[in-house]
Amino acid sequence: MEHIVEVKSLKTHFQTGEGVVKAVDDVSFSVKKGQTVCVVGESGCGKSVTALSLMRLISSPGEIVGGEVYFEGRDVLTLPEKEMRTLRGNEIAMIFQEPMSSLNPVFTIGEQLIETIIEHQLVTKKQAYEKSLELIKKVGIPRGESIMKSYPHELSGGMLQRIMIAIALSNNPTLLIADEPTTALDVTIQAQILDLLGQVKEEFGTSILMITHDLGVVAEMADYVVVMYAGKVIEEAPVKELFKNPKHPYTKGLLKSKPIMGRRQHTLYSIPGQVPNLADLEESCYFSDRCESCMDICRVRMPQLREEADKHHVSCWLYEEVVAQ
Amino acid sequence: SGSNDTTSEKPSETKDITKISDVVHKAEDKTKIPEAAKKRKDTFVAAISKPGGVFLPHFNQNGWDGNVYSVMFNALVKTDETGKQVPGLAEKWEVSEDNLTYTFHLRKGLKFSDGSPLTAEDVAFTITLLHDPAYAGFTDITRAYIKGRDEYKKGDATSISGIKVIDPETIEIQTEKVSVETLELIGGSVLSKAYYGKDYKKGNLEYLKELYAKPLGSGPYKLEEYIPGQEVRFTANEHYYEGKPKIERFIYKVTSGDTKLQLFQTGETDYDGFTANAETLEELKKLGFANINLYTGSAYSYLDINHKRSYLKDKNVRQALIYGLNRQQLVDAVLQGYGTVANVPISPVSWAYTDEVNQYKYDVEKAKSLLEESGWKVGSDGIREKDGQKLKLMYLAPNSGGTNDIFIPLAKENYKELGIELVPELLDFNAQLAKMKKGDYDLASVSTPMIGDPNDAVGGFHSKSPANDAGYANEKVDKLIEESVSVLDIEKRKVIYKDLYKELGEDPAVILLYYRKILNAHNARIQGFEPSAFTGILSSLPKLQIE
Amino acid sequence: MSEPLLEVKNLKKYFPIKEGIFKRTTSHVKAVDDVSFTIGKGEAFGLVGESGSGKTTTGQTILRLTEKTEGEVWYKGQNLHDLSKEELRKLRPSMQLVFQDPYSSLNPRMRVGEAIGEALLEHKLATKEDVRDKVLEVMELCGLAPYHIDRYPHEFSGGQRQRIGIARAMALQPDFLVADEPVAALDVSIQAQIINLFSELKEKRGLSYLFISHDLSVVEHLCTKIGIMYLGSLVELAPRDELFANPLHPYTKALLSAVPIPDPTVKRERIILKGDIPSPANPPSGCRFHTRCPYATARCEEEVPAFRDLGQERYVACHIV
Amino acid sequence: MVTIVETKKEKMQKLQAIQTFSPWKSAFRSLRKNKFAMAGLIFLAFMFIFCFIGPFFSPYASGATNVAKMHQPPSSTHWLGTDQLGRDVLTRLMLAGRISLTVGLVSMVLSIFLGTVLGAIAGYYRGIVDSIIMRLADILMSIPGLPLLIILGAILAEWKISPDYRIYVVMLMLSVIGWPGLARLVRGQILGLREKDFMQAAEVLGLRDRRKIFHHLIPNVVPILIVVATLSVGGAILTESVLSYLGLGVIPPTPSWGNMMTAANSLMDFERRPWLWIPPGTAIFLTVISINMVGDGLRDVLDPKGKR
Amino acid sequence: MKQFVVRRFLQMIPTLFGVSIIIFFLFALVPGDFLDSNLKLTPERAAELRALYGLDKPIIERYFTWLGGVLKGDFGYSLQYQESVTSLLGKYIWNSFILAIVTLVLTWTIALVIGIVTATKQYSWFDGVVTLFVFVAMAFPSFFFALLMIKVFSVDFAWLPIGGMTDTGSTATGFAYFLDVAEHMILPVLVLTLLGVGSLTRYFRTSMIDVVHQNFIRTARAKGLKERTVIYKHALKNAILPAITLLSFELPGLFAGAIIAEKIFSWPGVGSMYLGALEFRDYPVLMGFTMFLAILTILSNFLADILYAVADPRIRLK
Ligand SMILES: Nc1ncnc2c1ncn2[C@@H]1O[C@H](COP(=O)(O)OP(=O)(O)OP(=O)(O)O)[C@@H](O)[C@H]1O
């Protein structure tokens, strides 16, 4: 299996009044053809920014300050804007996290769908319209025709999210970046969407980079999981391995926090403390503040991401031999 | 005149200010005439400001329409370069011994521009029309005191008894009161009875409105087309009594003050008047193709005094206001020297002009002592006061005209030195006049229109004159004014005016400022030009030629 | 059951559908169509349902953010839809809302601290001096760090914004909270923290909730009574344990079966709903669910099932139950 | 865990120092960090010093005329030359600035205030309030300025208001009748903004209308207000000269930038005496620019996203 | 919506009445009347004329006389031009109208393009130059630009006519006439455009800056749309909404604002006629023209409101 996307030491920083927010700091991972990679992590840890960086859609005051992102062998970050454009929406499509503000309020849903199709495919308006109707139906929204004529503010959150999905799927992308695509959807529709994504993956060999909080979804969809914390990848492994054998204390905490149907507890477990301020990080393991098995070294040095078991990478001093000494 | 060879370069130093017209400069290089002008072989273009489209004598509401209609209509009596009344359509006229009956003899074979004859009937019709109760124009014919006027105007009479058509070329008009205005009023432009009187019914002049834009007259040119806001076009009238003008077409072109010079420079206009000052003159000279005329106009400027104010009733204060105002400096600064200090209320171009009056040379000390004499003492703030009242004068000035910027600071400074505070108040012209009528002012800036008869300028000083809003009262002046209008002989009147002006010098009714120079220029390709302070281009228009 | 705090009676909200240049109303989207339920003091009522089924609209109409079409909402003995603007305003702090979309519900030009603190000042729940402390306190409670206080909404990640929305509502110490998918955008750890917070407040302060969500595992955890909505109406209403143990309505069954299990090794058998999803503008005749119901009969196509009281606080609208 | 608590406390203390929530106050705080805005402010301050204190250092401050020295080009004695009455242009420029700056700023502030408040109220309440305010605006917008000003001039002259103060009265009245344009602009924006979710959020919080309008809606129309503000400062300075012309503004010999410029209104002055119009023009230009810089800075500061 | 339009339209009627009353009484308040400006009139004659013109009647009566006429479509009779106001305005208004329309189209096109470019390239050198230029245009009164252009283009280079609407004595018709007028229009239009474009550019720039930071612009980019489409379609439509309001006072403003340009360029427009009417207190003309402007203003505000509602789907009309 070849790599569709290879992210190498990506760094995206924001210049703010408080200082430089290192939203993504030295992140590397890759997605193989036809694979689904899920990115999980505490909210605010840089997942969306990573996704946006792949699309080169970071706008001021943010800036990609380093690293490479190879898409099918080409470095996306140095591509001329024109070529980049042919990739966006076509080869790489993205579903944004906040659907309500992500659609243009003064154009109808139909116009926004059709234009995406026409931009990248040689079709007539009529054909594009047909295709759009089909897409709307595919994502499970009834009364396609009148939806095409509605404006974004007339639809519910879930419907908008599905419209975003429809737009992203409209050109059968090679890579689909989905930033929490199902958060606003109820489980039956979520199931339907997940099925749809599975289908697309099957049919077109699409790779999916999915950002989600729902570990259930991860379990269902992912082939491979990347766990991020404070702008860094702290653990990555194939899905089964990760669920079976989480290594990083943060990952463990996450899995423990998830409420599971039928297994009610009085209080849910939650990781104590806060994500550190990304604008003022000191040399240490960023999780050390909250870690239950924190050691002295954790407070002064940052562990490296290294392969621990087969394809299982983790960045934690607990697994470094050095510490043992 | 155009044949005057002396080219005086320094107009402000011209000693003899009575000189009417001095050609300052003749074109030096006719090759510089712009192409645009050369192309117009048979057309003369003169500039005009804002014609309004009422091209009918006695009915026009603005002066520019007057300029337009006077190209197309003739009056019985014309005004010459000195403001004297000379024969127009009337070859001659007689005034009876008692100065009450006027008999006009028309020229032979007069015709309107459509070829129809112009007779005494037309004259009678015109004068009758002006007496119509519905007549709403500005010609106040009642001041000619024609016999039977009231019976016609207010009563049922079908004609005016004082107007008698003797024969087609003779008309006699009887009046009831001697007045110097009479001749001008009854000797005005003549309208065709056949054309304008066709539908005439006493008390209804509505039908005339249709004809405002379709004038028919006997003047040198007839209307070809009027394009509102742009041009009035004329063609030569073959029936004109002095012969068809040599230039076939004549155009009045609407220009704006800001670009007059440029329009003339590029040959868009052949003739225009300009603000007289050294720079404009210099620019015009540089053109090379301009014949430039500079002469004193018939108008003058003054400061009106509100005599109803107790402190201004005092002759000393008024005299001090004149002595203390450096009028020569004003001429130098406001007019850049292109004018003369005025001491009599009539322009040097008029027959009535005299300089044998008090010259009121700038004299601060004299002014101060006059004020002291009247009890105005300098207060702690440098302003004079008397009986607890400060000598603060409210000065009204119209916001248009553009000289306020220069005039006000200078006058303020002058008066401050005397211990008088001048408080300027700028208003729109009409508002200023309204305020003056109400008497709510001390001094007010006024420029007269063109003055024909000297009485136009002084009539309002009569204490009984309805126009005397300012409240000036001087018995001697009253008497002299009455005298001056009851004789028609110019020589006799000259003497009366001399006395009158003297008296007005002693007991000033207004603060006279200056006579302005008039500057105009015409393209050298136009020949035969003799511009006049009283008639503008009109008197030379029929005689012009294009080179 | 404790005394009712909120009583919703036959609530309806129709949105007009407008067409043509003159935007004439041609038909209506029946976003909420005859919904009734009660929430007791200290009770958390879970509202679950398909997206677009009218959950948000129900929540907003209850709080009178949009005017109802029909029905009554009794809160603390007052019909909210009869109150004057000022009376309603005074009542506002006690009933709060957490918006579904956190980003658009935050004023982009207002710093987080002010967004949370302004209402405290407005209702005199804090003074100028201590408002900042109170804000920091509630921020901490909702998992926000103190340094966030002077930031603008766009500088946050989606989950952080959601927490701002929660903090804003919580700061007023309401008695009743409509939480519209409050944890959907949160990572599980924070999610747990928030849910713990919610249940703690419920127990300690008797805070009541209308908790809108489609994450049944969360709902199960927090809510004691659950309503299932489909196409604008409630199809089932039951106490938590009964519902999870014994779902009656076919839609509820499908929902429960579709909840993903966070274990990649387990593959569950889902009830797949076939058929077209109907439109709320033009709902199917009879039982609205019949087009997708695996057990639908001819009767379901014709007759609208009544929302029957089965006793023990269980209600269901289905012919075959 | 202990350490966490400590650092948190430290941070809290650090934050306590800043005890305010007003978007306006915090904006002004950050304004100080904005280079553009500061440059603009410093420049404005400089202008004020130049105009209000400068004349004390000029030997020509009395404004005395000297006809003999009229129209002199810039020289070492008259740095910016002399005008048509031989007065020092530089000194007049400074004196003129006193009037022009005050008039420009005061009328800007006034009209912005009125326009914004009325527009916001109309847009926020809609319905009958909107109809009344907007129809009133229609009426005011339909009344041509010129006759109104002439009437004003006459009335003020009637009331014997000293010409020195008249300009301020007039500016006030101009703002009073000049609000409709801005009000319509603001209303238009508010109409869109009030439908946004964050306004629903404000409703849920039970905020008073006043707070909703001033703290939620108006900060969102600030960009347009800044444009209007910049435009209206320049506009007011130039309008003043038109007013002077109608006897409503300052009356000669008092100078203002506007009337210094209109005094040089012929092609002749244009070509031959640039020192008469370039200085006042430049002064207006620089004032407008610096107001705009402050405005842009303010916008950047209030606009969380536009930060550089 | 229909209801809104109808109601809004009906509201225009009382507004217009209000305007007419205010304007009428304002004009009556203006000191001086038509006859005051004539220095040569004797007071008796002036009184006689005042009666003939109906200026001696009480103001209320005059208003109703005027209103009665207007309701019959008769706007009265100009004192100064001795012509019915409608036909008089008819003669001049079209000249002003073409000037206004051409200027309007030009201003908007230029301002849109510049506004967008400066917004998307905020703080670039182009932005800087344009900004500087806009402020220069703001700092100098219109007559300066008019004079400057006349000097450069008409006198020095002699490319364009100095003023007027056609060549002196021109008898051109048809296309030749059109060309003639077009040539004369260039300078006045240029000056008016210069004056209007500055502020409009600022407005567009500001709205654009606001819009390009929105999330949906990011979405549009993510869809791979051309930058041109993103800006000129997605951003522009949002940015132009606030400008619709501007459009409503632009047109009436142009009529009123062109006065100076019309004067300097001797353009036979309604502006200079209006000034003259004001100077001479020609009330019927003043009332006529002012009412024309009022109707124009109110009508454009009405249209703007409707346009706004149609263009922005989020606005709910009640
Ligand atoms: N425009 C910005 N200015 C400053 N900081 C920013 C900006 N955008 C994002 N950040 C910061 O970058 C960090 C990463 O944000 P990101 O949106 O990638 O988080 P996330 O992992 O997607 O979280 P969530 O799951 O909540 O969506 C956050 O801490 C956020 O505060």
Ligand SMILES: Nc1ncnc2c1ncn2[C@@H]1O[C@H](COP(=O)(O)OP(=O)(O)OP(=O)(O)O)[C@@H](O)[C@H]1O
């Ligand atoms: N302003 C509106 N105008 C017209 N229709 C609307 C409007 N708001 C909501 N709707 C419609 O009402 C229905 C219910 O919407 P609502 O937002 O309440 O759904 P929801 O249950 O909250 O869905 P989700 O879980 O996706 O948020 C939808 O069909 C939606 O299209």
Ligand SMILES: [Mg+2]
């Ligand atoms: Mg995110």
Ligand SMILES: [Mg+2]
């Ligand atoms: Mg919802």
